[in-house]
Amino acid sequence: MEKFKLSVLEKVGFGSGDMAVNVVISSMMLIITFFYTDIFGLKASDLAMLFIVVRLIDAVTDPMMGIITDKFKTRWGRYRPYFLILAVPFGISVFLTFSTPDVAYNLKLVYAYATYILVTLIFTAVTIPYISLIGVLTNDPQQRLSANGYRLFLAKVAAFLVTIIVPQLSASWGEGNMQMGYKISMGLMGLMATVLFLFCFFTTKERLEHQPEKISVWHQAKVLAKNDQWLLLCFACVTGTVGYVIRGSVAAYYAKYYLGGGAGMISDFLATGVTASILAMVASTWITKRFCKIKLFRYSQIGVAILSVLMFFTVGQKDIAWAFVLYFILSFVVDLHAPVFWSAIAEAVDYGKVKNGERASGLSFGGISFCQKFGMGIAGAIVGWLLTYFNYEPNQAQTAFTLTGIALMLSIIPGFFHLLMGLCMFKYKITDAFYNExxxxxxxxxxxxxxxxxxxxxxxxxxxxxxxxxxx
Structure with a gap:
């Protein structure tokens, strides 16, 4: 069987798509909760319901988009056209989400619901085709892993820009008006995402053609239910995303209130985590060329749980330097698994085809995307509920009880979910050797x-x- 190799340009082009996607993912994982409470002006208790409602909508739209990509093909391919068509709407939706209207609280809440749902719908319409794209670019597991290394590196660059540039630009461009600052700076991020999607469209090529099975959605769901390896990835995706988003969402609160820093420290603390994640993408690609990628997946997440406990018990409010060091190490180890996970999805789909004789690729990728966003929603709700439980009040001095809660939300609580993720992967068996055989x-x-x-x-x-x- 001929295996297709990808050029560096095509790998970069493929990665640019995830860089665009991560303008939204990074903002939703790292700054949206802080933006809604401390900048936009929503109550933490209202955020939990907002995130849950949006995820319920995803329960319908994600599988639906997967089915649409299975049914339609154009002269540009099955997946790439969505990057061309939706590039501009994607950028506009980001700008609107981070705009703050000067209206009464209830109307602001309605605006938050409307814009958050809009950005999520457009996000779904481009993300499902994007995560499916790697399966038709090449059939070589090492090329997929390498391409995903580029992809996740550039995704972390987007996260870096969102976390370090947005807070800084918001403070300087807003001239004291942080609402205006976030509107302008995230509008710039939206424009960048539009350009990146177009670059991805023009530099990638769909080489493989998987004929979609002519089966109903219900039957596809039953086929996937028989794919034990895909189900394991779903569980890993949910638990890992919950842990990642809880930690990422509370990082700004931790820097501002627990460590007592201002906008500069918030930016530096978030950038520290993202920088570590970028280096993890490089390290993971190097490690998986020499060691088993599935073992790396398992033990890195167990290591995260251990580091999380260490951070909670050894970092005090005055231990700023030690907090930065441990957060860097923690963020590095967390993301060692990421290239492995995203390359594993296409392999699990192929596994299901061989095992069950039927392919349900559209619903497979749509289901994984839903799991990711379901995890984001659950994590957002947990953060909202926990901030309320720990009596968090924005933009004022916090009680010792609240500060302890913030420290727990950065360390032990998300560490528990990463432990679950690592343990479940002991049941996963699709190594490179298994897949090739x-x-x-x-x-x-x-x-x-x-x-x-x-x-x-x-x-x-x-x-x-x-x-x-x-x-x-």
Whole structure:
């Protein structure tokens, strides 16, 4: 079977798409909660319901978008056209989400719901095709892993820009008006995302053609329910995202209130985490060329849980330098698994095709995207509820009880979810060796099957469940 290699330009082009996507993901994971409470002016208790409602909408739109990508194909391919069509609406939706209208509280809440739902819908319409794209660029697991290394590196660059440039520009461009500052600076991020999507469209090429199964949504769901490895990735996605978003959402509160810093420290603290994540993308690509990628996935997340406990018990309010050091190490270890996870999705889809004889790629990728956003919603709700429980009041001195709660939300609470993620991956078995053997054995089985058809005129009914790769 011919394996397609990708040029550096195409890997960069592929990564630029995730850089655009992460303008939204990074803002939702790292600054949206802080923006809504301390800048926009919403109550923490209202945020929990906002995040839950949006995730309920995702429960419908994510699978729907996956099915749409399965049904329609253009001369540009099945996935790439969405980057061209929705690039400008994506940028506008980001600008609107971070704009603050000068109206009464209830109307501001309605505006927050409307714009957050809008940006989420457009985000879904480009993200589902994007995460599906790697499966048709190349069939080489190492090329997929390498491309995802570029992708996640550039995604972290976007996160870096959002976390360090947005707070700084908001303070300087707003001239004391932080609401105006966030509107202008996030508008700039939206413009950048538009350009990046267009660059991704023009520099990538769909080489593989997976014929979608002509089966109903319900049947696709039943097919996926039989794919044990895909289900494990779903669980890992939810638990990992919950942990990541809780920590990311509270990082600004931790820098501002627990460490007692201003806008500069908030920016520096967030940038420290993102810088560590960028380095983790490089390190992960290097490590997985020499060691088992699945073992890296498992043990890095268990390490996160250990580091989280260490951070809670060893960092006091005056230990600023130590807080930065531990947060850097924690953020580095957290993201070592990321390139592995996103390359594993396409491999799990292929696994399901070989195991069950049917492919449900659209719903597979749509389901993973929903799991990610479901995790974001659950985490957002947890943050809202916990801030309310710990009696958080924006823009004023916090009680010892509140500060302890903020410290827990940065460390032990998210660390627990990463522990669950690492433990569940001990059931995951699609290593590179397993995947390559599976494809080779499946190709050989098809050749034998075709010979049987030529010799007897009838198709062999050998079960996919008897495939040698699944007996291990």
């Amino acid at each position: 599976m494809l080779e054995t499946d190709a050989l089985a098809h050749e034998v099957n075709e010979d049987v058809i030529l010799d007897t005129g009838s198709k062999s009914d050998d079960s996919h469940h008897d495939h040698p790769a699944f007996s291990k």
